[in-house]
Amino acid sequence: MSAVSRRLGEERPHRRHHRGRRATMLIDTFDRVATDLRVSLTDKCNLRCTYCMPEEGLQWLGKSELLSDDEIVRLIRIAVTGLGITEVRFTGGEPLLRPGLVSIVEQCAALTPRPRMSLTTNGIGLKRTAAALKAAGLDRVNVSLDTLRPDVFKTLTRRDRHQDVLEGLEAAREAGLTPVKVNSVLMPGLNDDEAPELLAWAVANDYELRFIEQMPLDAQHGWKRDGMITAGDILASLRTRFTLTAEGDEARGSAPAERWTVDGGPHQVGVIASVTRPFCRACDRTRLTADGQIRTCLFAREETDLRSALRSDAPDAEIAQLWKVAMWGKKAGSGLDDPSFLQPDRPMSAIGG
Numbered sequence: 001m002s003a004v005s006r007r008l009g010e011e012r013p014h015r016r017h018h019r020g021r022r023a024t025m026l027i028d029t030f031d032r033v034a035t036d037l038r039v040s041l042t043d044k045c046n047l048r049c050t051y052c053m054p055e056e057g058l059q060w061l062g063k064s065e066l067l068s069d070d071e072i073v074r075l076i077r078i079a080v081t082g083l084g085i086t087e088v089r090f091t092g093g094e095p096l097l098r099p100g101l102v103s104i105v106e107q108c109a110a111l112t113p114r115p116r117m118s119l120t121t122n123g124i125g126l127k128r129t130a131a132a133l134k135a136a137g138l139d140r141v142n143v144s145l146d147t148l149r150p151d152v153f154k155t156l157t158r159r160d161r162h163q164d165v166l167e168g169l170e171a172a173r174e175a176g177l178t179p180v181k182v183n184s185v186l187m188p189g190l191n192d193d194e195a196p197e198l199l200a201w202a203v204a205n206d207y208e209l210r211f212i213e214q215m216p217l218d219a220q221h222g223w224k225r226d227g228m229i230t231a232g233d234i235l236a237s238l239r240t241r242f243t244l245t246a247e248g249d250e251a252r253g254s255a256p257a258e259r260w261t262v263d264g265g266p267h268q269v270g271v272i273a274s275v276t277r278p279f280c281r282a283c284d285r286t287r288l289t290a291d292g293q294i295r296t297c298l299f300a301r302e303e304t305d306l307r308s309a310l311r312s313d314a315p316d317a318e319i320a321q322l323w324k325v326a327m328w329g330k331k332a333g334s335g336l337d338d339p340s341f342l343q344p345d346r347p348m349s350a351i352g353g
Contacts, residue, residue: 025084026286026323028296028330034286036087037079037115039072040351041098042290047122048158049146051185051214055158065291069100071310073107075288075319080108080115082320085286088115089142093290096125102136109137118142120183124161126168130175141172142181142210147191148201156190169207181208186229195234196241203267210257210270231258231273238269274298286327289351294323296330298351 026034043061048054067075079085088108095101096119108117116139123143130141145165147153153162172180182202186192195211202209214228238244244260247268256279257270273279280297287295292307304326309319 024082024320026079026327028327030281030330030332032281032283032330033084034284034327035084036089036285037076037085038089038091038285038287039076040091040093040288040290041072041095041101041104042066042093044097045092045094045122046097046124046159047094047161050156050158051187061291067290067292067307067310069104071292071307072104072288074310074316075292075306076108076115077111078316078320079286079323080111080113082316083323086113086115088117089120090117091120094122094124095119096121096129102129102132105133105138106136119177120144121168122157123165123168123172127164127171130168130171130177134175134177138177140179140181141177142183143169143172144183144185145169146184146186147194148197149191149194152191152194156187169205173206179208180206181210183210183212185212185214186234187214188227188229192229192233193237195237199238199242199262199269202269203262206267208268208270210272212272213275228275230276231271232276234271235260242269244269280332286323287351294326295351296327300331302329 028034045053076085076088080088090101090105092098098104105117108115114137117137118140119133119138120142121144123141123145126141126143133141143165146156147162150160150162153165154160169180169182172178182198184191184194184198186195199209201207211231211234213231235244243263245264247259247261255270256274257272258277259268259270261268283297287298288306289295289303292310293303293305295303304322306319306322309322
């Protein structure tokens, strides 16, 4: 049993039958309630980041395997109106490659209650879509950018699109998709010296920077714990240039990022330490893949099929029950701190961030 599992097991309260509103929640056996839904719209991507997939790409899902726009909207409606979901994050692959994205956002914005909606993207298509997404009802974006150096960007992503990402970030800010958050992964020997430079740039441009530890979700299964840049490494590097003041756990809530105020404020920087400082005990997420599978954890090796239920004309109540049963089986932790941890078969691009 992992350390996280033991800790949660010790704190697990005596169970009673859930009545009333709790019976409609996505709740697990450790009393965690999922209110944040991550929806992958496609497994395809127009970058080939070295820590995610091989240069030649992957075997993408076929059109018939993907959920249709209507199926995606239906599942989000069930989650929002019947299962207590209050936030929806659209992910991929690269979600801007989904032709029906703007329409999906618009339909979800019309739901009652209206969920808060965000998008995680590599930013390449944001320059042309930011205004339309804002008009459709999208609230904000997270943009992945690992380096400020065009040559390093080309090495990391195997594409010469650095300027497109910078212009996409500017377009998102101008469209009001704020706060604009920037996600950065540091890789040994490539950009591991850029943490202070990235933070200075983010502060100057009014972006919220989040460093993310490299996770074992690459298609090549080449991740090695002893080769990753840890949260401790990142913070030590930042402190060579900035004064960081830790935000309390109470203010953090269920957010995956630990946050620090930079030089007294108002700007902050975050670190998502999924490997070295897992935050499983406060997790409030559930995940829907582009082919209609529910995943209770980013690192889960089990999935629950909702696509088959959709396509067999199952009623909303039956689909909601499948979802609730899936969440009831959520494990205490990711298992990353367990020596027996096995990497999921699906890579990040096929799961959704």
